[in-house]
Amino acid sequence: MADNAHTTAEVHHEGGHSGTFPPFDSATFGSQILWLAIAFGVFYRLMTKVVLPRLGGILEVRHDTIAGDLEEANRLKAESEAAGAAYEQALAEARRNAQAIAGKTRAELASAVDAKRHAAEAGLAARVGEAEARIAEIKAKALGEVDAIAVETTEAVVASLIGVEVGRDEAAAAVAAVQAK
Amino acid sequence: MAADKVDPIHQFQITKILPIQVGNLDVSFTNSSLFMAATVIVATAFLVFASSNRSLVPNRWQLVAEMSYSFVANTLRDAAGKAGMQFFPLVFSLFMFVLVANLIGMFPYFFTVTSHIIVTFCLAMLVIGTVVVFGIWKHGFHFFGLFVPKGVPGALVPLVTVIEIISFLSRPISLSVRLFANMLAGHITLKVFAGFVVMLSAAGVTGVVGAILPLAMAVALTALEFLVAFLQAYVFTVLTCMYLNDAIHPGH
Numbered sequence: 001m002a003d004n005a006h007t008t009a010e011v012h013h014e015g016g017h018s019g020t021f022p023p024f025d026s027a028t029f030g031s032q033i034l035w036l037a038i039a040f041g042v043f044y045r046l047m048t049k050v051v052l053p054r055l056g057g058i059l060e061v062r063h064d065t066i067a068g069d070l071e072e073a074n075r076l077k078a079e080s081e082a083a084g085a086a087y088e089q090a091l092a093e094a095r096r097n098a099q100a101i102a103g104k105t106r107a108e109l110a111s112a113v114d115a116k117r118h119a120a121e122a123g124l125a126a127r128v129g130e131a132e133a134r135i136a137e138i139k140a141k142a143l144g145e146v147d148a149i150a151v152e153t154t155e156a157v158v159a160s161l162i163g164v165e166v167g168r169d170e171a172a173a174a175v176a177a178v179q180a181k
Numbered sequence: 182m183a184a185d186k187v188d189p190i191h192q193f194q195i196t197k198i199l200p201i202q203v204g205n206l207d208v209s210f211t212n213s214s215l216f217m218a219a220t221v222i223v224a225t226a227f228l229v230f231a232s233s234n235r236s237l238v239p240n241r242w243q244l245v246a247e248m249s250y251s252f253v254a255n256t257l258r259d260a261a262g263k264a265g266m267q268f269f270p271l272v273f274s275l276f277m278f279v280l281v282a283n284l285i286g287m288f289p290y291f292f293t294v295t296s297h298i299i300v301t302f303c304l305a306m307l308v309i310g311t312v313v314v315f316g317i318w319k320h321g322f323h324f325f326g327l328f329v330p331k332g333v334p335g336a337l338v339p340l341v342t343v344i345e346i347i348s349f350l351s352r353p354i355s356l357s358v359r360l361f362a363n364m365l366a367g368h369i370t371l372k373v374f375a376g377f378v379v380m381l382s383a384a385g386v387t388g389v390v391g392a393i394l395p396l397a398m399a400v401a402l403t404a405l406e407f408l409v410a411f412l413q414a415y416v417f418t419v420l421t422c423m424y425l426n427d428a429i430h431p432g433h
Contacts, residue, residue, distance in 0.1 A: 021190065022194050022195060023298050025195070031201075034208045035211070035217055036294075036299075037303070039221050048274075050225070052269070054232045054235070057235070059251070065237060
């Protein structure tokens with residue numbers, strides 16, 4: 001190693017470099033500072049003007065796209081949920097309508113049946129009344145004939161029993177007297 | 182020339198490519214300048230190429246570019262909050278510049294820009310300068326409240342303030358020396374072990390057998406150096422974010 005170090009020193013002298021450790025050689029500082037300023041200045045400009053807007057744009061577009069897609073998915077989900085709810089509602093309404101229609105039909109039918117029954121009953125009642133009237137009429141007529149028969153019978157009975165011809169009026173009076181008792 | 186190869190310091194030598202002299206000042210275009218330019222070109226070209234598709238579903242190159250973007254953005258947001266995002270271009274540029282410079286330095290025969298203290302010191306001063314200028318512009322005299330932490334007993338305030346000021350002044354030094362020393366030491370170590378391989382293998386059969394160990398070390402160190410290259414860029418970025426946080430919220 002000692003030999004090596006010796007050679008190193010020799011090389012430095014031969015190369016015409018100053019003997020100082022290169023990073024601490026202040027003779028090169030001016031050039032390094034200047035070129036660093038130029039290089040880093042150019043680099044900074046390139047980063048701010050070209051690279052960072054590009055990368056930032058890419059990331060922003062991706063972020064926006066993902067956010068937009070999520071929003072769209074949420075919107076579609078809400079839409080399908082709304083559609084589901086609307087369907088449920090329509091179904092419930094249809095069921096309710098069907099029940100209403102059924103109820104109405106039932107009521108209509110019932111009322112029609114009732115009306116027919118009432119009509120039939122009324123018809124029947126009218127005919128019964130008619131019949132009753134006729135019966136009463138016949139009964140009255142019959143009863144009237146009974147009086148006449150009674151008078152005739154009275155006449156005949158009296159004639160056959162006592163042989164006296166009784167006038168029709170007398171017999172009728174007698175029958176009425178008996179009836180009145 | 183064999184001596185050159187085993188000289189671990191030679192790789193840090195600055196050589197003039199295009200000598201330029203302005204007055205007394207030597208501002209030659211050197212190998213260091215060349216690799217600074219290479220760093221800018223490689224980093225920009227990669228980021229532009231990787232983001233050229235602008236696809237919604239990224240390919241692997243675009244993913245790397247996006248990851249570096251979100252990585253720096255998250256680091257900055259965690260350390261300095263939402264207000265810190267105004268410094269995002271600066272922090273991102275610093276991170277990419279240091280990272281790419283470190284990684285380019287990993288190629289054999291390539292010059293490592295960040296292995297020179299003046300470069301890392303300038304970058305550190307850029308950070309601290311931003312902190313001080315922005316802090317004073319934004320908060321005025323209140324910015325110096327940074328040196329007087331809250332909740333310190335009255336008698337201790339002068340002492341704590343002195344310590345805080347020293348700590349603040351040492352920030353650019355620690356920030357720059359950390360990066361510089363890591364890159365420098367890593368490359369020297371790597372070169373030393375690689376030098377052992379060359380020296381030992383020149384010494385016959387036993388030497389070749391004996392060179393296996395330093396070769397394995399050199400391989401392992403190369404892997405470690407890639408890690409360090411990334412880690413130091415990351416550490417530089419994290420510390421930058423923390424210092425910027427002081428400029429934005431000096432009350433803390």
